[in-house]
Amino acid sequence: MKDDCRIGFYICNCGTNIAKVVDAEQVCERIAGLPGVACARAYKYMCSNPGQEMITRDIRERGLNRVVVAACSPRMHEPTFRKALEAAGLNPYLLEMANIREQCSWVHDDPRAATAKACDLAHAAVRRVRYHQPLEKVEASYAPATLVLGGGIAGLTVAVELAEASQPVYLVEREGKLGGNVGRADLTAPYLDSARDILAEKIARAEASPKLDILLRSELVELRGFVGNFRATVRTTGGPTRDLAVGAVVVCTGYQEFDATRIERLGYGRFPDVITSFELERRLRMGRLETDDGRIPRYVSIVHCVGSRNPRYHPYCSRVCCMTALKYGHEIKSALPAAMVTDLYVDMLSFGKGGEDFYRRTSELKTMFLMYEKGDPPRVRAAEPGDDCGLLVQVNERLSGEVIDVPADLVVLMVGMEARADGGDVARTVGISQDRQGWFIESHPKLAPVSTATEGVYIAGCCQSPKDIPDSVAQARAAAAMVLAHVAQGKIEVDARFAEIDPDRCSGCRMCNELCPYTAITFDPDERRSSVQSALCKACGTCVAACPSGAITARHFTDKQIFEQIEGVLAWSSSRSS
Amino acid sequence: MADRKLQVALYWGAACGGCDVAVLDTDAFILDLAAAADLRFWPIAVDGKYDDVEAMADGELDLAIFNGAVRNTENQHVAELLRRKAKLLVAFGSCAHLGGIPGLANAASRDEIFHRAYLANPSLEEGNVVLPVTEKKVASGTLEIPKLYRRVHKLDDVVPVDYYVAGCPPAPEQVKAVLKAVISGKLPARGSVVGCSERAVCDDCKRRKEEKKVKRFYRPWQVLQDPERCLLEQGIVCAGSVTRSGCGVRCPNSGMPCRGCYGPTAGVRDQGAKFISAIASIVDSRDPDEIASILGQIPDVMGYAYRFGLPAATIPGTARSL
Numbered sequence: 001m002k003d004d005c006r007i008g009f010y011i012c013n014c015g016t017n018i019a020k021v022v023d024a025e026q027v028c029e030r031i032a033g034l035p036g037v038a039c040a041r042a043y044k045y046m047c048s049n050p051g052q053e054m055i056t057r058d059i060r061e062r063g064l065n066r067v068v069v070a071a072c073s074p075r076m077h078e079p080t081f082r083k084a085l086e087a088a089g090l091n092p093y094l095l096e097m098a099n100i101r102e103q104c105s106w107v108h109d110d111p112r113a114a115t116a117k118a119c120d121l122a123h124a125a126v127r128r129v130r131y132h133q134p135l136e137k138v139e140a141s142y143a144p145a146t147l148v149l150g151g152g153i154a155g156l157t158v159a160v161e162l163a164e165a166s167q168p169v170y171l172v173e174r175e176g177k178l179g180g181n182v183g184r185a186d187l188t189a190p191y192l193d194s195a196r197d198i199l200a201e202k203i204a205r206a207e208a209s210p211k212l213d214i215l216l217r218s219e220l221v222e223l224r225g226f227v228g229n230f231r232a233t234v235r236t237t238g239g240p241t242r243d244l245a246v247g248a249v250v251v252c253t254g255y256q257e258f259d260a261t262r263i264e265r266l267g268y269g270r271f272p273d274v275i276t277s278f279e280l281e282r283r284l285r286m287g288r289l290e291t292d293d294g295r296i297p298r299y300v301s302i303v304h305c306v307g308s309r310n311p312r313y314h315p316y317c318s319r320v321c322c323m324t325a326l327k328y329g330h331e332i333k334s335a336l337p338a339a340m341v342t343d344l345y346v347d348m349l350s351f352g353k354g355g356e357d358f359y360r361r362t363s364e365l366k367t368m369f370l371m372y373e374k375g376d377p378p379r380v381r382a383a384e385p386g387d388d389c390g391l392l393v394q395v396n397e398r399l400s401g402e403v404i405d406v407p408a409d410l411v412v413l414m415v416g417m418e419a420r421a422d423g424g425d426v427a428r429t430v431g432i433s434q435d436r437q438g439w440f441i442e443s444h445p446k447l448a449p450v451s452t453a454t455e456g457v458y459i460a461g462c463c464q465s466p467k468d469i470p471d472s473v474a475q476a477r478a479a480a481a482m483v484l485a486h487v488a489q490g491k492i493e494v495d496a497r498f499a500e501i502d503p504d505r506c507s508g509c510r511m512c513n514e515l516c517p518y519t520a521i522t523f524d525p526d527e528r529r530s531s532v533q534s535a536l537c538k539a540c541g542t543c544v545a546a547c548p549s550g551a552i553t554a555r556h557f558t559d560k561q562i563f564e565q566i567e568g569v570l571a572w573s574s575s576r577s578s
Numbered sequence: 579m580a581d582r583k584l585q586v587a588l589y590w591g592a593a594c595g596g597c598d599v600a601v602l603d604t605d606a607f608i609l610d611l612a613a614a615a616d617l618r619f620w621p622i623a624v625d626g627k628y629d630d631v632e633a634m635a636d637g638e639l640d641l642a643i644f645n646g647a648v649r650n651t652e653n654q655h656v657a658e659l660l661r662r663k664a665k666l667l668v669a670f671g672s673c674a675h676l677g678g679i680p681g682l683a684n685a686a687s688r689d690e691i692f693h694r695a696y697l698a699n700p701s702l703e704e705g706n707v708v709l710p711v712t713e714k715k716v717a718s719g720t721l722e723i724p725k726l727y728r729r730v731h732k733l734d735d736v737v738p739v740d741y742y743v744a745g746c747p748p749a750p751e752q753v754k755a756v757l758k759a760v761i762s763g764k765l766p767a768r769g770s771v772v773g774c775s776e777r778a779v780c781d782d783c784k785r786r787k788e789e790k791k792v793k794r795f796y797r798p799w800q801v802l803q804d805p806e807r808c809l810l811e812q813g814i815v816c817a818g819s820v821t822r823s824g825c826g827v828r829c830p831n832s833g834m835p836c837r838g839c840y841g842p843t844a845g846v847r848d849q850g851a852k853f854i855s856a857i858a859s860i861v862d863s864r865d866p867d868e869i870a871s872i873l874g875q876i877p878d879v880m881g882y883a884y885r886f887g888l889p890a891a892t893i894p895g896t897a898r899s900l
């Protein structure tokens with residue numbers, strides 16, 4: 001095969017991103033002299049339309065049968081250049097990219113050495129591409145039903161969107177009712193509309209939809225299969241265990257609140273009038289803005305960043321607390337105009353639509369704002385006899401530099417959001433990963449915010465990171481749109497890169513069985529052979545490396561291809577060092 | 579072929595003698611061999627000189643069976659000689675096949691080996707600092723001994739090889755199978771490892787295989803083993819999964835872990851690298867310190883991984899020995 005290779009080599013300047021460090025013309029000249037290279041060109045932007053057309057034209061006119069593009073990371077533009085090959089009728093897998101931007105020009109500043117390295121990387125790609133084989137994608141069907149985990153605002157939104165688009169949905173909620181954390185709130189910032197109203201409308205639509213199956217007091221216990229073809233086992237307390245065929249799973253399991261007893265000096269759990277934001281919401285919903293023993297508070301102190309933005313607990317911002325605290329100031333002042341409200345904050349983060357305006361309006365309500373140092377939360381103690389308040393909140397006030405005792409009959413702690421303690425179980429069951437804080441990880445923070453590393457499993461709402469209701473709803477609708485796009489196709493294309501087990505070489509040792517992060521490997525006890533379900537495989541290579549008898553091959557990552565690449569990268573560098 | 583007796587030579591290079599014994603171990607079959615073949619050269623069993631072989635016509639021998647690694651100029655000379663004189667050259671046993679136990683010497687340099695053997699050996703008399711030399715003039719002329727190479731080589735590093743017979747030593751059944759194949763003229767594809775499976779020892783091992791997750795590695799004497807269950811799953815370091823089957827699972831069937839003497843399976847080019855990947859894959863921990871401590875329970879990982887095949891490894895020895 002390699003003897004009749006006609007390789008086209010293209011090196012991109014990426015404007016000045018590559019060209020300012022790497023001498024592209026020089027790389028071109030050296031690569032042009034390699035066996036099998038039929039043409040070698042440099043161009044300003046290979047990913048541009050003229051760049052792609054150059055490849056397509058050369059394939060047609062010069063009869064190229066392999067293409068190497070030395071440019072950016074394949075994560076960035078491999079799909080682009082594959083399309084250029086396809087446009088000329090060449091199998092897209094006959095492309096190899098050499099990453100001379102992220103792995104060369106961006107990280108080196110010596111032009112001579114960087115150009116030499118770019119030559120080596122390009123040489124490796126040329127050596128490798130000679131052993132590329134045309135690969136065909138595989139098609140699989142896509143079950144129309146979707147499993148939604150969590151009946152909070154995000155899960156409800158996903159479920160209603162899908163059901164109203166006439167697709168079957170199973171909405172699984174652990175608790176006995178829908179609504180999640182939003183169901184525990186009174187009014188919402190910044191427009192002060194009622195959380196209850198927002199939810200009631202969604203729940204009514206959910207309950208009215210014939211396509212939507214609401215499973216309360218239920219949990220997902222096992223998920224098998226792959227995108228478009230999952231089998232979900234859902235257990236209902238006191239009810240049946242169901243085996244559901246679903247094409248996609250949307251995880252909307254939300255968050256839990258920070259346990260305020262962990263910050264001892266705040267006095268939560270010790271003083272009954274130190275309460276959390278959720279406890280205040282409850283009193284507001286019941287219309288009883290009172291202290292523990294039923295008195296009307298004259299002084300209310302609101303403490304921000306409880307558990308958030310504090311390296312000892314959670315380094316991140318919980319995003320909704322500042323706005324909610326401002327909302328409390330507003331609600332308390334509306335109900336009890338004579339009350340004195342103090343707002344103890346670290347930084348006032350009132351970003352987002354309507355946020356700054358809400359801050360301005362609520363700060364005109366004669367709330368007293370006192371700033372404390374991040375990591376130095378206020379200290380709550382019982383008031384002295386003779387004081388006209390129940391508690392004293394001692395603040396090291398940053399702007400004045402003074403230690404101030406703030407009077408309080410009620411102290412409200414703005415407890416932050418944290419990943420659910422059992423989030424790891426959910427992550428393992430559906431095959432997604434968590435970051436250091438336990439939030440579920442999306443495929444790409446900007447470009448694929450609701451997809452995950454497991455195809456067909458999506459995340460939406462606060463299980464991904466703290467966010468407010470509009471953002472949760474936006475993510476939920478995005479996830480629903482992703483699902484609908486696949487359901488509309490009715491089938492999925494599975495990447496042609498996957499691991500294969502040669503049954504004539506498998507020894508049934510079972511070394512690979514437990515290693516697959518995507519549970520793509522099954523063992524047949526009668527035949528005593530393992531096999532890979534190609535649709536589930538992500539071509540990570542774990543089993544390939546582990547297979548002791550060399551029975552597993554990763555398509556597009558064969559030993560031959562990788563050894564050629566190594567030989568190529570070393571071919572010129574060994575002559576340099578000697 | 580029946581009208582003419584087979585012309586056969588056997589030779590040992592850097593070897594322990596076990597491979598020759600394995601040929602003798604075929605019991606009464608050796609008499610059939612003697613009936614079917616002229617044993618033209620076999621240092622362990624038949625008197626003969628290199629000159630006798632030199633005197634043969636090229637290709638006069640039907641079969642040359644070479645066991646042992648290539649360690650010195652003499653080994654290479656005889657390998658080249660037999661290659662010239664024989665129609666078929668068989669690399670017999672682990673040393674000729676992959677370098678074998680002598681190949682472990684590639685973990686050290688020649689100087690280090692000489693230092694250890696001739697200068698720092700605890701059994702030396704004090705003041706005895708004699709190092710071997712390859713040439714020595716004496717009254718009657720110059721004496722020569724073969725020159726020790728810097729590295730140990732497998733047979734096909736120095737001459738083309740037609741067939742391989744794996745094992746340390748090869749199982750008697752396989753010895754018979756090879757000789758019968760040559761006698762009958764029914765030969766497998768050139769370059770193949772004769773009489774073996776394409777798969778690993780696990781394929782023929784009857785022990786029960788379950789989940790492979792290991793928290794503690796043991797040497798065989800450190801633990802009471804479950805005779806029914808996969809040894810590796812019990813933490814006993816067994817090379818069966820990285821080793822070509824064909825031996826009849828002799829070691830695991832006797833309660834001992836496979837040591838890997840049949841070399842890698844058909845799909846693998848570096849048995850030791852595969853051994854290390856495979857062992858690393860089954861360590862049941864995600865904590866780097868714990869992983870290091872679990873792997874630390876395997877003494878001499880390199881020696882275990884490449885016990886029979888260091889000269890055949892992708893990185894075939896230490897930098898000092900290269």
